[in-house]
Amino acid sequence: DVKVTQSSRYLVKRTGEKVFLECVQDMDHENMFWYRQDPGLGLRLIYFSYDVKMKEKGDIPEGYSVSREKKERFSLILESASTNQTSMYLCASSFNRNNYGYTFGSGTRLTVV
Amino acid sequence: EDQVTQSPEALRLQEGESSSLNCSYTVSGLRGLFWYRQDPGKGPEFLFTLYSAGEEKEKERLKATLTKKESFLHITAPKPEDSATYLCAVQAGAGGTSYGKLTFGQGTILTVHP
Numbered sequence: 277d278v279k280v281t282q283s284s285r286y287l288v289k290r291t292g293e294k295v296f297l298e299c300v301q302d303m304d305h306e307n308m309f310w311y312r313q314d315p316g317l318g319l320r321l322i323y324f325s326y327d328v329k330m331k332e333k334g335d336i337p338e339g340y341s342v343s344r345e346k347k348e349r350f351s352l353i354l355e356s357a358s359t360n361q362t363s364m365y366l367c368a369s370s371f372n373r374n375n376y377g378y379t380f381g382s383g384t385r386l387t388v389v
Numbered sequence: 390e391d392q393v394t395q396s397p398e399a400l401r402l403q404e405g406e407s408s409s410l411n412c413s414y415t416v417s418g419l420r421g422l423f424w425y426r427q428d429p430g431k432g433p434e435f436l437f438t439l440y441s442a443g444e445e446k447e448k449e450r451l452k453a454t455l456t457k458k459e460s461f462l463h464i465t466a467p468k469p470e471d472s473a474t475y476l477c478a479v480q481a482g483a484g485g486t487s488y489g490k491l492t493f494g495q496g497t498i499l500t501v502h503p
Contacts, residue, residue, distance in 0.1 A: 280432075309490070318495035319476070334490075366432050377423045377480070378491060380432035 279303075282367050282381035289388050295354040297384050299367030305379075306372040308350035310334075310342065312363040313383075319366065325350055326372075357388045391416040395477050395494035402467055402501050410462040410497045412477030422460050423491065424453050425476040433476055436462075467501045474498050 283298035301308065309324040311334075321334030323342040331342050339361060343351045350369075354361055364385050368378035394413045402408055414422065421440050425433035437446045439455040446453050450471065452463040462475055478491040 316495070319493040321490065324490060364430075368432075377421065377435060377438055377478075378433075379435065380425075383430070383432045385430070 280367055280369050280379050280381040282365075282384050284384050285382060287384060287386045289354075289357050289386065291358060291388055293354075293357045293388075295357050295386070295388075297352040297354075297365055297367075297386070299350045299352070299369075299381055300348050301350075301369040301379070302348065303369075303371075303379075304347065305369035306347070307370045308344065309368045309370075309378065310340075310350065310352045311366045311368065312336070313366055314363050322352065359388050362386060362388045391479060391481055391492040393477055393479055393492050393494035395475075395497050397497060398495070399498040400500070402464075402499070404468055404501055404503050405466050407463070407465045407467070409464070410475055410477075410499070412460040412462070412494055413458060414460070414477075414479045414494075415458075416479045416481050416492070418482030420480045420482040422455055423478045423480070424460070424462055425478065427474045427476060427496070429474075436475075464499070467499075469501045469503050472499055472501045 280301045289295050310322045311319045313319050320336050325331045325344045341353045364383050366383050367381040370378050392415045396411045421438050424436040427433040437453040442457045444455050450465050454461045474496045476496045477494045
């Protein structure tokens with residue numbers, strides 16, 4: 277089975293801190309995605325990547341950046357954490373653009389205080 | 390712009406009481422429609438992919454169907470362990486603005502009481 281592993285299940289950070297969320301997949305998938313999930317708002321796409329060193333903005337990229345130096349790893353960076361970035365963050369991967377659906381990680385519940 | 394609307398937002402059932410969840414969509418050239426199950430505090434778990442109108446897929450008490458405008462997730466004789474949020478998503482075909490990405494609905498929260 278494809279595994280998508282997110283480094284932390286729960287994180288508590290202070291306002292203004294730089295926060296790194298790590299995601300690793302083990303099946304040579306080309307595509308990787310970062311979503312946040314909030315009650316009433318559903319899943320919203322932050323950034324995605326179709327290849328190493330490539331990145332594209334999703335629907336809500338403000339306040340975030342990403343890094344993909346290796347194919348298996350996709351990092352989400354909160355440059356200066358704010359309380360409105362408290363959320364569940366979900367990483368996902370898919371084989372390529374023609375294929376079909378995602379495998380999700382378990383999620384990281386981030387609280388910014 | 391691709392859109393996915395799920396209804397109802399929440400559904401409470403008694404154990405054994407069959408029902409259906411709805412997913413209405415607009416997409417530029419549907420490549421696939423996906424159903425996921427999500428338990429509280431966890432990532433979504435893949436259930437089904439449907440590719441063309443008329444297609445049906447089943448897994449235990451769940452059956453997914455697809456038309457040109459909507460999909461249904463039918464739950465037959467549900468059990469308390471079926472309680473979860475069910476998410477629907479669509480993937481547009483090549484040439485669509487969201488090619489390669491999934492657009493999600495907001496989900497239906499299903500609660501099955503014993």
